[in-house]
Structures are given as C-alpha cells and as structure tokens.
Amino acid sequence: MQPGRRHSPAESVALFGYSLTPMILRMLKTRANIKDVASRAGVHPSTVSRVLNPATRSMVSESLAREIVRIADELGYRRNALASGLRTRRTFTVGVIIPDLTNPVFPPIVRGVEHTLDGEGYIAILADSGSKRRSEKALIENMTARQVDGLILAAANRKDPLVDQVIEQGIPLVLVNRTVDKHNVTAVINDDELGIDLAVGHLVGLGHRQIAYIGGPQRTSTGYARYRAFLKTAKKAGIKLDRDLIINAREFTETAGQAAFHELIKTGKHFTAVLSANDLLALGCYDALEELGLRCPEDISVTGFNDMPYVDRFAPPLTTLHIPHDELGVQAATLLLERIENPDTPTKQLRLEPRLIVRGSTAVPSA
Amino acid sequence: MQPGRRHSPAESVALFGYSLTPMILRMLKTRANIKDVASRAGVHPSTVSRVLNPATRSMVSESLAREIVRIADELGYRRNALASGLRTRRTFTVGVIIPDLTNPVFPPIVRGVEHTLDGEGYIAILADSGSKRRSEKALIENMTARQVDGLILAAANRKDPLVDQVIEQGIPLVLVNRTVDKHNVTAVINDDELGIDLAVGHLVGLGHRQIAYIGGPQRTSTGYARYRAFLKTAKKAGIKLDRDLIINAREFTETAGQAAFHELIKTGKHFTAVLSANDLLALGCYDALEELGLRCPEDISVTGFNDMPYVDRFAPPLTTLHIPHDELGVQAATLLLERIENPDTPTKQLRLEPRLIVRGSTAVPSA
DNA sequence: ATGAAAGCGCTAACAG
DNA sequence: CTGTTAGCGCTTTCAT
Numbered sequence A, B: 001m002q003p004g005r006r007h008s009p010a011e012s013v014a015l016f017g018y019s020l021t022p023m024i025l026r027m028l029k030t031r032a033n034i035k036d037v038a039s040r041a042g043v044h045p046s047t048v049s050r051v052l053n054p055a056t057r058s059m060v061s062e063s064l065a066r067e068i069v070r071i072a073d074e075l076g077y078r079r080n081a082l083a084s085g086l087r088t089r090r091t092f093t094v095g096v097i098i099p100d101l102t103n104p105v106f107p108p109i110v111r112g113v114e115h116t117l118d119g120e121g122y123i124a125i126l127a128d129s130g131s132k133r134r135s136e137k138a139l140i141e142n143m144t145a146r147q148v149d150g151l152i153l154a155a156a157n158r159k160d161p162l163v164d165q166v167i168e169q170g171i172p173l174v175l176v177n178r179t180v181d182k183h184n185v186t187a188v189i190n191d192d193e194l195g196i197d198l199a200v201g202h203l204v205g206l207g208h209r210q211i212a213y214i215g216g217p218q219r220t221s222t223g224y225a226r227y228r229a230f231l232k233t234a235k236k237a238g239i240k241l242d243r244d245l246i247i248n249a250r251e252f253t254e255t256a257g258q259a260a261f262h263e264l265i266k267t268g269k270h271f272t273a274v275l276s277a278n279d280l281l282a283l284g285c286y287d288a289l290e291e292l293g294l295r296c297p298e299d300i301s302v303t304g305f306n307d308m309p310y311v312d313r314f315a316p317p318l319t320t321l322h323i324p325h326d327e328l329g330v331q332a333a334t335l336l337l338e339r340i341e342n343p344d345t346p347t348k349q350l351r352l353e354p355r356l357i358v359r360g361s362t363a364v365p366s367a
Numbered sequence C: 001a002t003g004a005a006a007g008c009g010c011t012a013a014c015a016g
Numbered sequence D: 001c002t003g004t005t006a007g008c009g010c011t012t013t014c015a016t
Helices: A009-016 A022-028 A034-041 A045-052 A062-075 A081-088 A106-119 A133-145 A161-168 A192-206 A221-237 A254-266 A279-291 A325-341 B009-016 B022-028 B034-041 B045-052 B062-075 B081-088 B106-119 B133-145 B161-168 B192-206 B221-237 B254-266 B279-291 B325-341
Strands: A093-098 A123-128 A150-153 A173-176 A186-190 A211-215 A246-248 A273-276 A301-303 A320-322 A349-352 A355-357 B093-098 B123-128 B150-153 B173-176 B186-190 B211-215 B246-248 B273-276 B301-303 B320-322 B349-352 B355-357
Touching: A034 A045, A034 A062, A045 A062, A081 B081, A093 A106, A093 A133, A093 A325, A106 A123, A106 A325, A106 B106, A106 B123, A123 A133, A123 B106, A123 B123, A133 A150, A133 A161, A150 A161, A150 A325, A161 A173, A173 A325, A186 A192, A186 A221, A186 A325, A192 A211, A192 A221, A192 A273, A192 A301, A192 A320, A192 A355, A211 A221, A211 A254, A211 A279, A221 A246, A246 A254, A254 A273, A254 A279, A273 A279, A279 A301, A325 A349, B034 B045, B034 B062, B045 B062, B093 B106, B093 B133, B093 B325, B106 B123, B106 B325, B123 B133, B133 B150, B133 B161, B150 B161, B150 B325, B161 B173, B173 B325, B186 B192, B186 B221, B186 B325, B192 B211, B192 B221, B192 B273, B192 B301, B192 B320, B192 B355, B211 B221, B211 B254, B211 B279, B221 B246, B246 B254, B254 B273, B254 B279, B273 B279, B279 B301, B325 B349
Parallel strands: A093 A123, A093 A150, A150 A173, A173 A186, A186 A349, A211 A246, A211 A273, A273 A301, B093 B123, B093 B150, B150 B173, B173 B186, B186 B349, B211 B246, B211 B273, B273 B301
Antiparallel strands: A320 A355, B320 B355
C-alpha cells in the first residue's frame, strides 16, 4: 500500500468505475467519513461539517442541508469523535474516579453523574482506583492524556497532592462525597455535622448518656468532619465525653468496625450506644456484638451513616443517616459542566442534607 | 490570530529570544507536544514518536532515546491519545454498558472488567443504560463514534437486534452476565442449569416435595435458562411439577417477587419452599411472607440466586447461589482483549460455576 | 452560502 | 538509525 494512499469510497468509485452501494462501502472501510458524504453530495467537506454541526448548520441553505443530512444517514455516517476532539479540543468526555465500586455508596453517585452527563452529550470514563494512590495518579494521567474535559473525584483525601496537581493543570475538577481541607475546589458533599447532630439527638432523646463513637480515617474529610462534629455535638448535648469511648478506625470497613467495638469493650467502660461514622463500621459492631453474645438494640444501640442499600433488611434494621447519593452525583456533574463551560466559575462547596432514618438498631437504653 | 499560526514553545523561544522554563511553557499551552520535545532535543518529531512508543523504541540509539525521554519528562510531555488514536485506529478504550449500576450484581462485574483492562493499558467508558433500549442504542452509537476498540454488554436480551448490529459492524464484542440465543457471540455467563440443580437438590435433600418457582423475565437468557433448568431438574428429582406453582415475573425486582409470591398463595396450592430465580425476587418473597404473617424458614423455605452483597445479613440470611461476578468481569475483559487483538478468534461461551451457599432461609419442611 | 486551505498531534512508510 | 513526507477525520479561518 502506498504511503498516503487514501481509501475514500469516492476515489474507489473513480478507480473502478462502479457505483458502490452503502453496504459495499461499509465492507471496504469501517465507516463513511465526512469526505465520503461530501463527494456523494457533490459539495466540499467543510459544507458537510457545517451541516452536521448544530451550531453552524444555519450557515448552509436549508435545502442543501437537508440533502446532506439525507446522504449522511444513507451512508450511516457518524462523526469521528477523535478527529473532532483533536481539532476542537473538546471531547465531551469526563473522567470519574472512585475508590471502590463495590462499596454501595458509589454506584448511585456514579449513576447520578452519568445520567446528568448523558443528558448533555457527555460520556464518562470510569475508573475504580481500588483505593490505591499510585494507580489513582496513573489513572488521572491516562484520563488527561485522553483529553477529558473535566474530572470528578470521589476519593480525595483532606490533603491531596493529586487534587492540587489537577487544579494546577487547569483541568476542571469537582470533588464528590469527600473533599479537601482547602476551599479551592468545587465539591459536593454531605452535611456531616448535621448528620451527627441528628444521630446524637436521636440517641440522647432515647435516653442514652454514655455514647461511644467509632469514627473513620481522619485523612478523609468525612472521617474528620464527623469526628469533630461528634465532639462538638456531644458537648452541646451535655453527655459525658469519655475519650476512651472514642475510637477512629483506620478504614471505613466492617472489620475495622468490629475491631473497634472490641476495643471499646476492653476499656471496661460502660456505654449504651455506639454511634458509627458509617454503615460498614456499624455492621462491624453487629459482628462484634454477636461474638460477645450481646444483643442490639437491647444491650447496645447502634447507628450508622450512609443508609446503604438493604441496611433496612439487616438484623436488626439499621438506624442510620440517609445521604442522597444520586443527588450528590447529579450535582457534581452539573457543577462540573458549569466549570467546563466557564472555567472561571468561582469554586463552591455544596452540602446536601442527610436525613435520619430510625430503624430497629436503636432503642431506649436498658441499663 | 493567523490561521495555522503555531504556538509551539520552541518557536516562542526563537521569537522572543528567551529560554522558557517548563513552568512557563505550561502556562502558554495546555501541554507540550511531540514537536516541542523534538525541537528541544534537536531531532525530528518522528524520532520522538519512536522513542515514546515501546514497540519502536529499539529503532533509536539508546543514548539519544534516553535523552529524549529526559526532555519529555522535563516538559511534562504526555501523548495525546486523541491524535494517536486517530492515526493508529486504536484507542485502547472499551465501552461497557450495564443496565443498572445500583443492582449489586453489576459493580463487581464492572470492577473485574476494569481492573483487567487497566492492566493492559485500556480504559473503560461506562454507561448505565437505565435498562432502556432506546438509550442503549444511543449509547452504543456514542461509543462507536468514539472509536472504542470493543464493547462489553451486560444487558443483552435473548433476541437482541442491538447485538446483531454491533456484530455486523465488526466491532469486537463480548456479552457478560446475560447472553443471546444465537451462538455467534462470545459471552461469559453463569452456569444456570448447575445453579438450579444445586438449589433443587438442596431443597429436596431437606425433604421438600412441593416446591414453587418464581422465575425471571423470559426475554433474558438467565430468566429463560433458569426456568428451563427448573422444569428439567424438578422432573429428574421426581418432585411434583405443578404449573400453578411456577410463575415467571416480568422483572428481576423485589416488587415483582412480592407480587409473584402473593399469586402463589392465591392458588391455594400447598408448597413448602420457593425457589427464586434471583435474590431480589427472593427478597420480595420475604416481604410477602411478612405481610401474610408467615415465617421463613419455619413455614416456607426460600432460595435466591446471585448472592448479592449483604444477603448474609438479612433476616433470615438468604440461602442462595454465589456467582463469581468479579471473575465474570475478568473473563469478559480477557476475552474481549483477545478479540481485539485477533478479531477472527472463534466465538466462545464461557460458563462459570455457581456455588450453593446454604444459610438460614431454608430448613426442613414443617408440614 | 460555499469552497479552499491549513492544521489539531500523532505515526508509519519510505528514503537515505 | 534518523529525517521526510503524508495523512488519520475533522473544523475553522479566510476568500469568494
């Protein structure tokens, strides 16, 4: 094959003197391109481009435009997004990085993001970083190499060089679910303080005075904010704050929650309720309770945070804080699109309200 | 700005007579390109291209190659995937379409797919079709316009024009989770017959003879295969096959399962166990049982299919069939990559074995 | 209203 | 081993 030898069907027609049907065309090359449509219509490729782009379509006479559209359809023409993106520097693609898809809080977020993007002609490149920072960095590089128009990160740490890096590169960015300490990023998160307030209020209302707290990793905004909120709220509610009954787990996992609960017991201190910083930690409490032959809520009340799917089916159904995860995703995508349109949009932090869902894991303290 | 006016930093250097640092470069344009690296290194762009491509790197002298890599790093060069893909017709991107991310069976599949792809330098474009065919078609078009190297569909119907279309277009395709009736597609699914076999065997072993069946939509391969398997296996096991006790729900949902169970009860026929074609349907049975004041497993045993996360925490913990969903994803991605490398690979259907997980929802029949 | 020409950034065939 | 050249498919000035 000659270098630069083109295989445009139009040329093939000239070459072989045959009239090629679309079906045959399709067998010759993957797809008709703009040039094919143009030569079929007897116009210049740029005219076709104008017609096929809504923004410039009005530049072309209506009758010709219709004819071109007809031919394009006939040839099954689809714009090559690579070529288009290369030229325009807009890919209508955004990268979404989440730490762990199998953690039930993330699918609804992703879904909200996606549906919002889809409505605007964007598509999402999704990556599950497996919570590993190394791969996260690589993923971001991969995505920027693909010229994504923006990025949504669901796994930021409070201090996050990766986030700084993205910002520095001028790539539109929105954080979701977790945020960073600095306020130089747009983020959509949950109102942690309100959530903890509600949970503490609920427990206190039931009569609990010795409330233990199992928190999450302090490197995450959620873990930190909930911890701070607990200290603050507990003080306000006038309950005894025993430092031994406050444990911040290293991870938001069931096993971490289980271990933490055992630690609480080991202190020998009395407590009638455990406020956990998320559902998984609460679930770990369930495990520990069972191992210790204790009952929930009869012996100990337990609350969670997140309202993961199916926690209402647990034994006992978990009292927890519902976070509108889909809405988190929707808002994150909306804000990102805004930033893509206008990169100078001032950053903003959106805080969605959690709702307390009272179920069977909390009750009036027995002792 | 003149048409065609280039803003390569190298030219800028010449223009202004300044030595520009990488930092300043980055402020001038989004990113250094191959030409920038080339002029900095005093070589031709194609030489840089060769160095930066592992496959062709050996064509360049080792010392020069190293120098070029150094300069590329210094300039923070990243290959523009759009340009590269446009030229090579390989994007290292695959499209993944799933019907509903919030259905817990899909996240692990997606995760398996992604991790496998990631290992090979590919990335996934993910779309949640919301189970809507229309949007599914649009999504596929969007993805092919983006020149994806292949497609993974998790939501095929037994007869699926969309699947036919993709195949016809010559786009490498792998189905996962569900397949089509025709055997002209590569698919990675679960061994439904074995699963049903195990479930029936378990119930029969416990002493159940009147077993009701709540199946899924017959348009899906899973719904159909499990239904056929139940008929076959039940006959083999010598249990009474009462057509009234076999209901195929329209959807794999909790509400559909609930409704189906009520229908079963309305028949007035006696049964001691319900075999459900998936966990969500089984969950619906739980709901109906509660509404009817019946207990599981004391009054009725219930089994599911899928082993969704947390069904072990339900009240009662659900006896079900575990499907290695991550492995499904891993295999699907592996087979797809194979097909991308060699499109003529014969199609194959991989059937992974489910495992029976006996929990608290099944027991010896009381009556 | 349409055409001509140039180039986004990269790679591959060919020449030397 | 390296440079030259052309072009992937598209969009945009600019010119008419």
